Amino acid sequence: xxxxxxxxxxxxxxxxxxxxxxxxxxxxxxxxxxxxxxxxxxxxxxxxxxxxxxxxxxxxxxxxxxxxxxxxxxxxxxxxxxxxxxxxxxxxxxxxxxxxxxxxxxxxxxxxxxxxxxxxxxxxxxxxxxxxxxxxxxxxxxxxxxxxxxxxxxxxxxxxxxxxxx
Numbered sequence: 357x358x359x360x361x362x363x364x365x366x367x368x369x370x371x372x373x374x375x376x377x378x379x380x381x382x383x384x385x386x387x388x389x390x391x392x393x394x395x396x397x398x399x400x401x402x403x404x405x406x407x408x409x410x411x412x413x414x415x416x417x418x419x420x421x422x423x424x425x426x427x428x429x430x431x432x433x434x435x436x437x438x439x440x441x442x443x444x445x446x447x448x449x450x451x452x453x454x455x456x457x458x459x460x461x462x463x464x465x466x467x468x469x470x471x472x473x474x475x476x477x478x479x480x481x482x483x484x485x486x487x488x489x490x491x492x493x494x495x496x497x498x499x500x501x502x503x504x505x506x507x508x509x510x511x512x513x514x515x516x517x518x519x520x521x522x
Contacts, residue, residue, distance in 0.1 A: 363437070367520075370427030370445075374513045377420035377452075380413050381507045399478035403471055407464075414460035417506075421453050424513075445516050452509050459502040467495050 388409060396402035428446045431437040471478070474488040 363431075366427040366430045367517075369423045371514065371517055373420040373423030373427070374510045374517070377417055377424075378507060378510045378514070380416045380420070381503055381510075384409065384413055385503075385507075403478060407468055407471065410464065414456070414464065417456050417460065421449070421456060424449050425453070439521070441516055441520055445513055445520075448509050448513050448516075452506050452513075455502045455506050455509075459499050463495055463499045463502070467492060467499065470495070 389406060392405050392409075393399070393402045396405065428442075428449055431442055432446060470488050470492045475485050475492060
């Protein structure tokens with residue numbers, strides 16, 4: 357296989373990964389989360405559904421990050437492809453992966469623990485569980501901020517790709 361075709365395949369993989377990552381976060385934020393909480397009738401049910409969907413979303417993001425990482429490694433191993441833009445894109449990807457690990461593993465695990473074990477019933481307010489609700493709200497806000505950051509970094513990644521030499 358010639359080098360130009362191989363490069364095109366890996367370029368496609370990294371942009372596919374970025375596009376799917378962007379699409380999954382945007383689709384969840386725009387079309388799923390709000391609808392679930394408006395239509396479910398129960399915060400407990402909506403939270404449970406949301407948790408299951410977010411777990412699958414994190415798998416999609418992980419697959420996307422793997423595609424992008426494979427392409428990044430491929431391009432970094434070629435000295436003629438290792439320019440400033442490539443290094444910036446790879447650094448951006450590393451930050452995105454770190455954020456994914458933070459919100460996809462650590463924050464998600466703690467949010468689930470709070471939701472299922474500590475708070476249990478969001479539909480009926482219990483003042484004894486206020487500290488857990490406050491922690492949940494803080495972590496949920498952080499989760500949203502980190503996924504939003506990844507969304508914008510992935511958009512930046514694609515924008516940088518538009519200026520990449522081919």
